[in-house]
Amino acid sequence: MTTADLTDDDRGMLGRIVDPALLRRLFRNRSFAIGFTMFVVVVLIAFFADLLAPHDPLQNNYRYRLGEPNQVHLLGTDNFGRDILSRVLHGSRVSLVIGLLVVMLTAVFGTLIGAVSGYVRQLDNVIMRVMDGLMAFPPILLAIAIGATLGPSLFNAVIALTVAYTPRTARIVRASVLVVRETEFVEAARALGAGHLRILFRHILANSLAPLIVQLTFIFALSILAEAVLSYIGVGPRPPTPTFGNIIAEGRNYIAEAPWITIWPGIAIMTTVLGLNLLGDGLRDVLDPRLRVEGR
Numbered sequence: 452m453t454t455a456d457l458t459d460d461d462r463g464m465l466g467r468i469v470d471p472a473l474l475r476r477l478f479r480n481r482s483f484a485i486g487f488t489m490f491v492v493v494v495l496i497a498f499f500a501d502l503l504a505p506h507d508p509l510q511n512n513y514r515y516r517l518g519e520p521n522q523v524h525l526l527g528t529d530n531f532g533r534d535i536l537s538r539v540l541h542g543s544r545v546s547l548v549i550g551l552l553v554v555m556l557t558a559v560f561g562t563l564i565g566a567v568s569g570y571v572r573q574l575d576n577v578i579m580r581v582m583d584g585l586m587a588f589p590p591i592l593l594a595i596a597i598g599a600t601l602g603p604s605l606f607n608a609v610i611a612l613t614v615a616y617t618p619r620t621a622r623i624v625r626a627s628v629l630v631v632r633e634t635e636f637v638e639a640a641r642a643l644g645a646g647h648l649r650i651l652f653r654h655i656l657a658n659s660l661a662p663l664i665v666q667l668t669f670i671f672a673l674s675i676l677a678e679a680v681l682s683y684i685g686v687g688p689r690p691p692t693p694t695f696g697n698i699i700a701e702g703r704n705y706i707a708e709a710p711w712i713t714i715w716p717g718i719a720i721m722t723t724v725l726g727l728n729l730l731g732d733g734l735r736d737v738l739d740p741r742l743r744v745e746g747r
Contacts (some may be wrong), residue, residue, distance in 0.1 A: 456511050461605040483733020489726030493719075497544040506534035508541045517709045529701055535693075539715050542693040543723070546675050548607055549694075553674040556613040556669050557620050562656065562663065564617065565624025570632060570651050579625070582618040590615040591677055593622045598686035605688040615677070616670050621740050623666050627659035634658075661738040668731035672724045679720055695720045 477483050494502065505525070512532035521529045526535040568578040585593065590612075594607050597611035628651075631637060637654050645654075675695070681687035682696025683703075695716045702712025 458702045473737070477733065481737065482734040486726045486729025486731070486733055489722060490730055493543060494547065495499060495725050496540060497547050500540040500638060501613075502543050504537035504540045506537045508533060508537040509691055510534075518721055526715050527709065529698070529707055529709070529712050531691075533685070535698070535712060535715055538693040538698050539695075539719050542698055543717060544694050544721060545605070545692060545694045546678055546696075546720075546723070547689065549605065549612070549678045550671045550674040551613045552609045552728055553616065554671045556609070557670055558663070558667055560613065561617045561620025562624050564710075565621040565626075566628055566651055568621065569625040569628030570655065575625075579622075583684050585614070585618045586622075590619075590673070591680055592679060594677055595684065595686060598681050605692070608678060608687045612674050612677055613688075616673065619656070620666055620670065623662050624656075624659060627662055628655055628685050628723050631658045633653045645727060659741050665731055665735045665738060668727055668734060670702075672727035672731070674722055675727075677719065 464691050478487075482625070510533060510610060512528070515524065515528045515532045517530055517677040518524055518528040518532070524534050524536070526539065528534055529538070563577060564582070568575045568582075588596075594608075594611040594615040597614055598608055601607035602609060632655055637650060640654050678687055679696035679699065682694050683700045687696055688694050690701065699713045702709065706713055
């Protein structure tokens with residue numbers, strides 16, 4: 452079955468996301484166009500880091516320890532003589548992988564929890580009280596506590612950030628499900644004898660994707676920032692794995708004599724997060740019908 456075979460109510464956001472008219476509106480939005488371009492550039496840099504990096508990011512060279520930027524090391528070297536440009540390029544790959552894994556896991560668990568909570572009224576109160584309990588802690592503090600308990604590693608950092616951000620995603624999905632389940636086309640599907648799973652996944656969730664997609668772009672940005680914080684305090688991926696947070700943490704004791712160690716990964720974080728935030732703002736402006744109505 453193609454999207455042309457579906458009605459507007461049935462295909463929902465899942466079908467409209469590939470609508471050429473929607474894509475044109477997205478790329479006419481300045482925030483989305485700029486954010487999308489910035490993010491694509493970062494992704495391409497991370498993907499081709501092996502080709503772009505002039506040196507091995509893990510190779511120590513004490514002869515060039517704390518070396519200033521020059522023709523050989525364009526962004527300088529760190530306290531072990533490792534090339535900063537190479538470490539930032541490879542660090543972007545690790546940080547993006549962590550952010551992507553967190554987004555994927557958060558989308559899966561947040562959607563399942565929010566969908567069940569919003570659709571099954573008997574479980575709503577119990578599930579949401581658990582989510583409220585997790586949301587009582589600031590996400591970064593909760594992630595630090597979980598990361599410190601599990602120990603420093605990339606996998607544990609992903610788990611900690613997923614637990615920290617899943618409750619917020621679940622609440623957004625639940626709110627959308629509560630609205631969509633009362634609509635006429637859902638009532639019609641129920642009257643025609645559609646099963647609960649079909650109604651939930653084909654009708655309700657398909658029409659609740661817009662706020663979820665916007666939320667996930669912001670979680671992607673927050674995950675990259677949070678990973679930097681976890682790595683900075685020693686509960687993220689273990690050194691010498693190059694991540695934005697690890698590079699900054701290793702350069703904090705040399706910020707007076709070698710500020711380039713912390714400046715360049717900081718700029719990389721700022722660029723990546725800014726691109727994702729602009730991307731999310733553009734998606735929200737185009738996909739949120741309330742904003743479109745207010746803008747007329």
